[in-house]
Amino acid sequence: MSTLSEKEKSNYLKELFEFLKLPSISADSKFSDFMNTTANWLSNELLKSGCDSANVYKTNGHPIVYGEKIVNPSYPTILVYGHYDVQPPDPLDLWTNPPFEPVIKKTHVHPEGGKEKYINRFQDSKEDVAFKSTVVAKKTLLAGFTTVRDVGGSGVNIALRNAINRGLVDGPRIFTSGKTIATTGGHGDPTNGYRPDLVDDPGPQDGVVNSISDARKAVRYRYKNGADLIKITATGGVMSMAKNGQNPQFTEEVMKAIVRTANDYGMHVAAHAHGDEGMFRAVKAGVKTIEHGSIMKERTMKLMKEKNAYLVPTISAGEHVAKMASIPGYYPEIIIPKALEVGVQNKASTKKAYEMGVPISFGTDAGVFPHGDNAGEFVYWDEIGIPTEYSLRAATITNAKLLNMENLLGQIKKGFYADIIATNDSPHEDISTLKNVVFVMKDGKVYKK
Numbered sequence: 001m002s003t004l005s006e007k008e009k010s011n012y013l014k015e016l017f018e019f020l021k022l023p024s025i026s027a028d029s030k031f032s033d034f035m036n037t038t039a040n041w042l043s044n045e046l047l048k049s050g051c052d053s054a055n056v057y058k059t060n061g062h063p064i065v066y067g068e069k070i071v072n073p074s075y076p077t078i079l080v081y082g083h084y085d086v087q088p089p090d091p092l093d094l095w096t097n098p099p100f101e102p103v104i105k106k107t108h109v110h111p112e113g114g115k116e117k118y119i120n121r122f123q124d125s126k127e128d129v130a131f132k133s134t135v136v137a138k139k140t141l142l143a144g145f146t147t148v149r150d151v152g153g154s155g156v157n158i159a160l161r162n163a164i165n166r167g168l169v170d171g172p173r174i175f176t177s178g179k180t181i182a183t184t185g186g187h188g189d190p191t192n193g194y195r196p197d198l199v200d201d202p203g204p205q206d207g208v209v210n211s212i213s214d215a216r217k218a219v220r221y222r223y224k225n226g227a228d229l230i231k232i233t234a235t236g237g238v239m240s241m242a243k244n245g246q247n248p249q250f251t252e253e254v255m256k257a258i259v260r261t262a263n264d265y266g267m268h269v270a271a272h273a274h275g276d277e278g279m280f281r282a283v284k285a286g287v288k289t290i291e292h293g294s295i296m297k298e299r300t301m302k303l304m305k306e307k308n309a310y311l312v313p314t315i316s317a318g319e320h321v322a323k324m325a326s327i328p329g330y331y332p333e334i335i336i337p338k339a340l341e342v343g344v345q346n347k348a349s350t351k352k353a354y355e356m357g358v359p360i361s362f363g364t365d366a367g368v369f370p371h372g373d374n375a376g377e378f379v380y381w382d383e384i385g386i387p388t389e390y391s392l393r394a395a396t397i398t399n400a401k402l403l404n405m406e407n408l409l410g411q412i413k414k415g416f417y418a419d420i421i422a423t424n425d426s427p428h429e430d431i432s433t434l435k436n437v438v439f440v441m442k443d444g445k446v447y448k449k
Contacts, residue, residue, distance in 0.1 A: 126156055133160045137171025139372040142448050144437035146419040147173040147399070147409055149363070151231040151270050151291060152180035152188070158226045170447060173417075175403055177231035177270065178222045179207040181215070181258065185242060186249035187272065188233040193241030193332075212257040219261040230262040232287070234271040235278030238321055238338045239368060245338035246275030246295060255285035268402075270312075274342050276300055283309050288402070289361060294318060294342050296349045301356045310361040310402060311353050315380040316373070317365035318346035351384040360386075361402055362395035375434040382431045392427065418444035 124132075133156055140148060150157045153176070161174035182188030184201075189208050191199040202208040204218035219230055232255065236244040255271075262269050268288035273279035276297040279290050283303045289310045290296075296311075304311065322343035325336045354360060364377045381391045400410030408417050422439035440448040 126154065129154060130156045130159065133157070134163075134169045134171070136367075136371045137164060137169060137174075140366070140374065141170060141172045141442065142437070142440060143372050143374050144421040144434065144440055145172050145374055146421070146440070146442040147403075147405075148175070149229070149270075149399070149403065150174050150176040151229075151272075152177055155179055155225065161228075162226075172442070173409075175228040177229045178225050178227035180231045180233055180272075181207050181209060181218045181222075182233045183249045184208055184210055186233055187235065187237030187240045187242065187245075189240075189242075209254065212254055215254045215257040216261045219258055219265065219267075223265045223267070227267065229267045230258060230269045231291075232258060232269060232271050232282070234273040234282040234287075235275045236338075237272060237274065238342050239335060241332065241334055243334055243338075245342045246278075248275065248278035248281060250278070250281065252281045252285050255282055255287070259286040283307055291363065292318070292346065292365070293349055293353065294346045296353060298352075298356070301353050301358050304353075304358045305356070308359060310359045310398075311350070312361045312363035313346060313350040313353075313381075314363055314365035314368075314377070315346050315350060315384075316377045317368040318343035319380065320369035347380065347384055350381075351386075354384070354386050354390075359398070360390075360394055361398055362391065373435075375437070378427070378431045378434050388428050388431050391431070418442075 133153075137160060150161070155178055157174070157176045158178050160169065160171070161176050163169040164171040164174060179190075180188040185192065189202065190206055191202055204214045205221050207218060209215045209218050222230060232250065234248065234250055234255065236242060236247050236249060238245050255269075259269050263286075269286070270289045270291055271279065271282035271287040272291045273282055274292055274294040276295055276299075279293060279296060280300045280303065282290065283300060286307070287309060289312050290300075290304065291312045292314050293300075293311045303309075320343075321331075321335075321339040324330045325339035325343075331339060350360070362377065364374045366372075366374050378391050378395075382388065396410040397406070398410075400406045400408075403409070408415075409419065410416075412420065418441060420439070420441040421437050423433040423437055425433040427434055437448070440446070
């Protein structure tokens, strides 16, 4: 390629800065290094593919972002870290200085939840929950998560998704299960911990089932209410007001009825599970994801590989509850032993599952720990030996596939939604940089810079 003239270099930079809405190259800002590096790349004619170092590639067409979609750039505005052809085969290796990421999404979050006192569920109205959820949504988006899969709330989560989609509220793109489906007294029974004379016996509409007929009806209620997927609680849980955090809570037959009905309506099923028996039954029944998988045995790992079921580890939540359980009075007494027993085993199970080749999806269970700290999950994965490339793929391409959105999400690619984030350093060198996102774009709109 011929040498660029000074005028051409200047025009390229002006177009790039306009796209990013950044200060000029002479401005004293945290992006100055990025701009100077960009100028250097341009002046050294790194406008070709196949380089073994940072380079710029150029294609012909329209600006990179048009509306909410990515299209081919008409000038060199995509800065590539690596060695790729004009159309990169693996967008997970696209990094700039600051590194750009195609998009990060997580598949386990509770936008209605937060660091709240247990008494709040008695005092807060749905309106209170709704207003708080808007704060959580924006915090999650600004942390760099442009798409999330919400797996359980009061039903406000569906309204929150709709409000974000309509542009009424800033937040990530949400795929939600609506209310969780549980068994009587099980993790997810909304009346756990209440005085019996204050509550009625909840049924399928409330998310409590005890038969195949109940199960089918509960799934259909969630479809009717606008859910994108189904969430069940296959075992006991740590945070519920019930004493067992591991026991199986559904029969395999009931779970099969849930899975078949959900599939009939175009939805997959996510199963909360800490104990192995419950998760083994759930995988046999056909659920798509196991959430937490805290005490998973080899038999379940092998079955998950066979059935292509995904583990969503949520190490962050396990570590957090185990830590907070040591603070007197932080949790109700019934929760403390579960937090200390179950939470600390998640890391070891995840490490073994990865080593055995179990498919893993990125999720955090934010809401159990403070929203906004979501990217800490990447650090935990790194600590147990999961490579950066794998964790980034799990948070982008894998999760997009899980949501049946692989043709629109998870990559910087023509025709995909323009979801892009940036960090000051390359996650390949320091994964913790993802905890400090400096630029967020969703649907072509810049929310943080």
